[in-house]
Amino acid sequence: MTDVAGSARIDKRAFVEDGAIIGENCEIGPFCYVGRDVVLGDDVTLMHHAVVEGRTDIGAGCRVFPMAIIGGEPQSIRHDGSLTTLKVGKNCTMREGVTINTGSSHGGGKTVVGDNNLFLANSHVGHDCVIGSNVVLSNNVMVGGHAIIDDRVILSGGAAIHQFVHVGRQAFVGGLAGVVNDIIPYAMVVDNPAFMGGLNVVGMTRSGMSRSELHIVRKAYKAIFADGRVRENASAARDAFAGQSDAALEIIDFVLNREGERALTTPGSRRRGGETG
Known part of the structure; x- marks a missing residue:
């Protein structure tokens, strides 16, 4: 049975599956889809045409913009189809076209995203990733499966993070960088293939x-x-x-x-x- 808080506002043109849990003061716009295993915390906003599916828990105060798909199945040929999870922390913004996948059956089964993160248009987070807090993924950033992105990292537009890469805290990755290896904390990384150009002194x-x-x-x-x-x-x-x-x-x-x-x-x-x- 769907559990919808009395203060939630759901447009009559949205589709919320039976079983979803909708917190206080949530707003779900027209043509949104919310799956049966989804939990939306208090004050979550889904703008028109946003999709939240899978076994996904969205923290309080998050905003999901049009055409974003949060909680889609992992893009892995090894995934056996079992139900895996995505947990998103508080006050995250997922702009237009953002995709964040759940974990995979072969990779631990969970994708975890921290608090206060900004995912700009068409950025992607793959299965089994761990994203810290106060992280920025700029437009068209691609983070491959199993990657770890620590707190306060900034990934500039079009940067690509290889699967299993670990990016240390407060590193800065320049636009269009192709990152195939781990990055130390506080580094400034540029180019493709990526190299360190020094420290992130500004940050x-x-x-x-x-x-x-x-x-x-x-x-x-x-x-x-x-x-x-x-x-x-x-x-x-x-x-x-x-x-x-x-x-x-x-x-x-x-x-x-x-x-x-x-x-x-x-x-x-x-x-x-x-x-x-």
Whole structure:
């Protein structure tokens, strides 16, 4: 039986399947579709022609714009058709044409999205991804299955994130970048194939990082990527920078504790492209 809060407003031209749960003050516009296993938290807005399906839980205050499809089946030939899940946090905005898939039967079965995220038009999040909070996916960004995008990451227009890639906190990925390897926190990554062009100094400054800590992080970055011995350099830097900067240690620990199957995005140049190591 459908559970619709008394304060919800559902256009008579929308279709809400029996079994859906609709929270207080939700607004569902004309020609929307809401599946039977969907939960909409309080104050969720679905604009006309929005689709929410699958076993999908949308957090309070989210907005879904026209032609977005949230909770579609995973795009995987290995998926066995079983019912998997998508959980979206609070206050996320999913603009026109956004697609976010549920998890897959072979990948853990759940896709998870944090709070306060902005998904711009026609961006895509694949199955089994974990998206942090305060993340921006600009227009036409593509995030492949099983990827991890940490908090405060910005992915610029048309960027493509390979499956299983891990993008560290507050990294900035430039427009049309093709990212095939993991990215350290605070990195600035550009081009295709992607390489690191330095640190996301603007983002670090805006987040309140002091000038003195920024200087320490730069020193740690240079020490880690001084040559091809990235892991060995990071291990040495762990002791050298202990107690000096939480951000520097965050980068070092990211390098040392990576568990994924991708390599690491390293510094490069536009002339010769990126390197991996």
